[in-house]
Every structure is written in C-alpha cells, then in structure tokens.
Amino acid sequence: MIILKRSIQSLKKLKKRTSILFLLFLIVVICLISGSVIKNSLQDMLNSAKKEVNPIATIETDLDSLMKDMMTGGQNSTSKPIDDELVEKVKKSDYVKEFSAYGSADVSTQYSEVASHNNTGSQDYIEPTNTIEILDSQNRPISRADTELVKGRYVTEEDNNKVIVSEEYANEEDLDIGDSLSLLTDYGLYDADKTLVEIVGIYKLSDNNSDVQKRLENQTFYSNRKLVSAIKKIQFQGDTSSNLANYSKIKVNLKDPMDTELFFSELQDGKDYEGIKFSSSYEQYQAMSHIVDGISKTFSVIQVVVFFVASIIMALIMLMSLRERRYEIGLLRSLGENKKNVLIQMFIEVFMIFIVSFLIGLAFAKYVVTPNMSTMINEKLDESMSESISETTVPFKGPNFEEDTDSELSVEPKIDSQTRKISTSSISIIFVTLTGIICLSTVLPTYSIVKKSPKQILSTTD
Helix, strand or coil: CHHHHHHHHHHHHCHHHHHHHHHHHHHHHHHHHHHHHHHHHHHHHHHHHHHCCCCEEEEEECHHHHHHHHHCCCCCCCCCCECHHHHHHHHHCCCEEEEEEECEEEEECCCCCCCEEECCCCCEEECCCEEEEECCCCCCCCCCCCEEEEEECCCCCCCCCEEEEEHHHHHHHCCCCCCEEEEECCCCCCCCCCEEEEEEEEEEECCCCCHHHHHCHHHEEEECHHHHHHHHHHHCCCCCCCHHHCECEEEEEECCHHHHHHHHHHHHCCCCCCCEEEEEHHHHHHHHHHHHHHHHHHHHHHHHHHHHHHHHHHHHHHHHHHHHCHHHHHHHHHCCCCHHHHHHHHHHHHHHHHHHHHHHHHHHHHHHHHHHHHHHHHHHHHHHHHHHCCCCCCCCCCCCCCCCCCCCCCCCCCCCCCCCCCCHHHHHHHHHHHHHHHHHHHHHHHHHHHCCCHHHHHHCCC
16 A cells, blocks of 8 residues: 555656656557557458358450450450350369350341341341340359249250240240241341251249340240350351350359469460450459458558567666666665565556556547548558459440349458457457566566665665
8 A cells, every 4th residue: 555655656756757658658559459450350351251252253255355456446456255165174174163154146036027127238137036145054143044944944065956935935926845946147148048946945034133134035045055156157157256256254153262263373374365354252352352461561560660669668768767766766775665565666656657548548549540540441442442353344335234243242341330349359468468568667677776785776876
C-alpha cells in the first residue's frame, strides 16, 4: 500500500515524464492493435474467399480482342481460335472432372417459313430460322442449358447427325422420336446438299435457365460437337482459322479448384494464346491474395518499426529518469527500504501509465482508427482488384447476349464490421509483450543502482 502511494505521488511529481510515456504507450498500443485487427480481418476475408472458390474454369474467345480485329478488318491478327486441338487437350487433362464445349450453327428446316432477300451476289441469302447448339453435358453450371427430357434420350459424343428438339417445337410441327429434319446449312449461298438429322429426344427447359434461353427455346436444337463442327465447315467452306468457325467457349469442372493455375499452364504449354481468355474464380482469389499479402506485410513492417523505436525511446527515458532519481533511491535505501520494494515501485509507476494508455488506446483503435483504416483499405482493394482482373467490355450487346458469371468469385473483397473483430489472443499477446518490455526497461536499470549500498548510491556523481 505504501509502495502504491509513493508511486502515485511520483507520477504527479514527474508530470513531464508521465505525459511523454503516456503518449508513447498510446501511439504504440493504437498502432499494434489496429494493425493486428486489420491483418486478422484481411486473413478472415481471404479465408472466406478461399471457401467460395469454385471448380469452374472458363476458356473463351476474348471479345475485346475480337472487336479490335473486326475494327481493323482482321489485319495483323494473331488471335487463336478455340479449336478441336484445344478441346482435345482439355479432354485429356488429368485435372479435369468434366467439361462442355460451347458452339452453335444457324440453320433452316423443311418446316421453316423461309424468308430470303437478295444478296450482293447473284444468289439469294436465306435467313436461318433455327439454331443447333452443342449440349455435351447435362450438369450445371458447365452445361449450355438446364434441360429435362420429355421423351427419348440425349445426343451422345459418338452419335452422327442426331438432335433433340424442344417440346413446343415438336408439338407445333407434329414431330416425334425417329422423325427427320432436313437442314439447310449454307444459307442458300453455296449449293450445298441438305443435311438430314434424326430426332432422338424431346426436351423442355427448366426454370433455372436465362430469359434469353427461354425465349429462344422453340427454335433451338441441341446436338454434339461433331454435327455443329460439320455444319460450320460447310458455312465457312472449310476455313477453320476464324474464331466464328470454331467454338466460342469451353467450361471446365476441375477436380480441385486449387489446380486451376496448373491446368491453365498445361493447356497453354508455353504457347501464346492471344485472343483466348482463361478465367476462373481461383484466378480472382489469387489476385486478392497478392493484394492482401502486400497490405499485411506493410502493416507488419510498420508494427515492427514502431515497436522497436518505442522500446528504445522508453529505455532512454527510463535511464534519464533514473539518473535524476538516484538521490531519491539512495534515500529510500538509507531509510531501510529493501531492494525488492524499490524495484516494484519503479515498475508500478510505469505500469500504471501503461494500463491507462492501453485501455484508452484499445477503445480508440476499435472505434476510431480501425473503421477509418478499413474504409481506406476497402477502397484500395476495389481499385487493385479492378486493375488486376481484366473485365470484358462489349460495346454492342445484342438481345441474345448472356453474361457468364459462373467462373467469378462471389465474395466481395471487403472488410466489414463482422470481420473487423478484435481477437482476445492478439490483445493478450500485445499486452504481455509490452508488459515484458516495461519490466525489462525499468527493473534492469533500477537494479544496477539498488545493488549498490546506500552510501555508494548517494556518493555517485555519474
């Protein structure tokens, strides 16, 4: 009790030292706690994002690159199409669980009310009325459509000239399983023979499909890659160098989303796939991870610098203070005070300042500094993510354009009030560490004085 009373009297007497130590502790506590909260929040955000990484990877024609080629008339174009070679690479990859190629070809049938108009040449151009799309998977989200079979079966990879038609189209044209469709594939331009296909299934779309797919259901047939590729060869007269003559997209369901980078590297194999965009939620997670690591390292460096600078300043303050209080310590020892009590008093004086500054700093860090820093970091994250992840901008979106978001990360990179929680363990570590520094910076210099006799302390002029 006497020691505590003397400590309080010393704090009141040494106001300048008390104020300096209070401000020093306050700055250190705010910096360490705020940095700890921000780093923990960023790590929690990253862990949440990792859980949301899905196994869907998309390989598609880069529409930005395609638009540039079209604007320049295709001059000096080095864009590669998504062709059968790339599809085979995907098919053979050990990282792939399942995949689906996207592609379509416009045709007309014997049931179409064919409208034609004069082309620039001598022949008439016949407007197509139906579209054959590839449906080589029935599993969402990689499949082109979410279909339900009403009758029959799906077209397999081995089938030749087989299609499935919508229930609405079959009812309109009185079609059934086994009936044939005569497809006009060349728009009436090249005198190509009509392609005869057999109906092997009748489907209807589920409610999970887009509005565009539902609107076009009546005129859409589904088949395999073999048939669509054969029709495109007719339409492009065997020229497979164009993006439009090949597939528009490949959607892949990977066995492990963490293998996405390895999968993309395996496909590219050192080749330049200009004009093809490889995207995945893992790619976005990686971009987020790099940004978060950079911010966390910056905070760690700041914390370490502040901690060591503050420790040095505190040690110097205590050394200077003890030199001035040497006479006081000598008197206490002369009056019979033991060494232990003198050491305890010097520690308690500084520890009391630390307790007050710690509590104030904790509240200030929680309610003022951390929320403001979180806002600044969220803005930085948004800016950095926008720069890291290329977004496709389609200047002229037609009525049938569909935005594909299956390979996007659903988590927004943001520190919110729920993730911005103060960890009890982190606070405890900071408190114990600073207490240890205070103990060392007070007890050791004080012990170097009290170990001497009272006469030696009072007679020392150093």
